[in-house]
Amino acid sequence: MNKKNTFKTFLGELPKNLFSGFVVSLIALPLGLGLALASGAPPISGIIAAIVGGVITSVIGGSNVTITGPGNGLVVVILASITTLGNGDMYQGYLFTLAAIVFSGIIMVILGFLRMGSLGDFFPSSAIQGMLAAIGIGIFAKQVHVMFGDLDAKGSIIELLIQIPQGFFNFLKTDNTSIFYAGLIGIVSLLIMIFYSKIRNRYFQLIPAPMWIVVLSIGMYYYFEIFSNTSYPIDQNLLIELPNDILSNFAFPDFGMIYEFNFINAVISITLIASIESLLSIKAVDKLDPLKRRSNINKDIRALGLATIISGFLGGLNVVTVIARSSVNVNNKGSNRSANFFHAGFLILFILLFASELKKIPLPALAAILVYTGYKLASPENLKKVFSIGSEQLIIFLVTLIVTISTSLITGILAGIIITFIIHIIINKDVLLFIKNLLKPNVLMFTEDNIYYVSVKNFSSFLNFTKLKSKLNQIPETEEAIVDFSLCDFVDHSVMENMSNYAEAFTRQGGHFEVIGLDDSKSGSEHPFALRKILPKQIIPKQGVLTKRQKNIQQISEEMHYHYDAFSDIEMKELPVFEYFKTRTIDKVSNVLSTDNCTVFDVQFSEGELIAKQVIKATMFHLHTKKEIPNFTLDKEGLFEYLYHFAGFKDIDIDNHPDFSKRFYLLGKDEKKIRAFFTDELILFLESNKEYYIEGSKVGLLIFSNERLASVKEMKALSYFGSSLLKIIEKC
């Protein structure tokens, strides 16, 4: 029945996926042509990749609303591969590169079967940002010249960047009408790309910006053809070249170089970028999915690999998951994989029906689209974002960026990983922390009272994040999870960023995800993703950057009309009066929430002395009452029973409440007073609520749940319990 229903929904959703696929194909067409051109490959190869990708991954893929096709990131590596392998002959280089693409597809299939989809986690996120920016700069540097109508600009990325002003002047001064008109179209196209999102006209927005560029340039061609006396001013060599008979003219890969170093190098770079780009996109698109489904990454990687192999044999580029086209798909209400299929179908239609029109598109128009994409990848805003997380992230970002631009992608990302690791060592002033604990399992997860509790030990960074991730992935997003870093010395930015992603995913599905144990840590900036080094307990920050937990506490303090002080230096003079603290020394109290008579706080205390010393952090609730309270302890597990025999405490059973007596251990000295204190109403209240440890003394009540820090949700529950208890006690 379930199956039938899903099929029915699938059919019902077909029309909107058809539409969405159509809109996506409008972008995919110019982008496919442009990306292929920028890669130095024949323009049709981009379209082949999009078509094969759309067909294959929509049938056997593991994600839902992603669109696949040629990717931005690959432009730089494929161009490098074509240039080096071809040794001057671009077309021969392209054939060799096709072989490399086939191999990278095979590797991706293997990675998928080996469940290495998580490979992407081993790259620190700032390094990946740096790499993407470098790719953006690479695309930008080359395509700016094409946009000005200059197809012959050559040199390294840096040289190309330096030549940009010169290129612009050359364009202004040119007396070649062909180049002038082509450049003009390029600049107009760029303006369309830039201002498209600013023009809020419904009809204008119906067609995506890249398609406007295509439509306008083809329109211009027909203007010259039909209405104008002068012929089309743009020369043939500045127009797109498509094979005349598209269906029979497939290029076939040349496997002649597969044993050479350059070839292997190309295969590695292509695979690396293809998988990273796909993984990032799949993850990002999952966040956009309106139905909140989780993609099967490994299955998707396998499908992409297979699609890449087929595409390579047909003369197409790599197939990767692409973020921009996927988000257009989601925005146009694409809801399942059929949208990707339809996008491929429409591309076939376009190519077959409009081949002669497409041949009229000037190259600078497509280059303008890429210039814009390149700029987006490397925009200064990204730099600012990285800097706001911390200056050390900026260093990682810049080192990766500069090394990538001046050498190659692989060297760049390796440099990024190494510099990240070095920075982590410098921050911690400790190599051994990482070396000794790298291979140890460091994550513990168990469920307790239906809450998933995850404790992380030693350190948590990009190096061992997979261990934490594999545990977190086993928690259904509809549940409640608490991740405790208090046994961790160091948590890095990549992990923090991922934690925030998890929190988001849990919130979206109605669950709850919270990170605790970082309040005593030092961070470099105010950004929530900033890395955190846990401070030794001697240093007590008087002021510092609030963690997310502290910010949430601040928020609930306003809701509940409590006063909040994160770095309190109030000494809790009354705490040592409690029996619980007789054998424990209080180190410090922080995160204090208070009203006139209630205080919720995190307390750090130690048990034992010298080498037997254990440091414990816990969240507790302290209640002042006007009524006098006898000395007693009440708890579920009899934790204190043994201890308090010394103090002359004994177990007290309350008459007429056998259930209560059975469930709780009530201990105290003055039996008569305690019996008087535990009225029927109070017992009923305690029976019907969550079981807390409660201790009474002459300075009030001390209430807590576990001997660990509480999540914000638990804090709220605790203070609600406390204030209700207060009301009942005051009433009696």
Next chain:
Amino acid sequence: MNKVNKILIGIAFSPNLKANIFEAVRMANMFDAQLIGVHVGDENDEKKESLRALLDEAETLINSFKIIWKAGDPVKVILDTCTNESIDLLILGALQQEKILKYYVGSIARILTRKAPCSVLLMIKPSIVRVACKHIVVNGLHNKKTEETIKMAFNFSNQLSCKRITIVEEISQSELQIKVNDDRTLRKSTIIKERIKNREDKRVKNILKEINYDNITVKTQSIFGRRGYSIGHYAKVKRADLLVMNAPDKIRFIDRIFPHDIEYILSELPTDVLIVK
């Protein structure tokens, strides 16, 4: 063989000696057992004197104290004594990493732990004043030794008046036989986990049937994680006072290079550890 009749303690004249002796004497009295000390080295009056002074200062022993002086290789001497005297429990002290609060087992103690014919108690914090034992964590692995181990844990908790025992069933990831890829596999794995958890709980309940535990709060907890490692982490998180484990089945050379099971615990002791043989 649950009864502990003879306790052996290695005596090295180190700064920790006093605490070690106090702890051992206390333990012997609680179990009503005979305490035997072994010193690897020559017998002399000065050492004897200081030992006597310490014993006088400590609680009075219910049973007699016997000391064996023997020179030679510490590992061999202690192992021989264990066999000759038919010792039931060997107490060893752990070392602390400099500055940080992490404990590990020294090389000699490690060999002893592996080779000893009797149960071994590794103490991370011997103390002169008694620190009450409040929470014992014991493994509930699916293993033929487990029953004995759990009984031993209850024996200890009775003798030490500990009121709380948690039996931890470590279930290795491979037993799940399903990897979480997407929502569907996640649902499946959650169901399978629940099933395994119930099965393990049932198994442990079966063992518990034969044990009388009126005054003790017993809880079972299943953890999905690396064997040997996760129980230590759990004991640390829950701040247990004693962790009771099965002795490993067999340790080959390769196991020391790729640590697993008990080796994790030995390299970073979460608390006092009792290894039941």
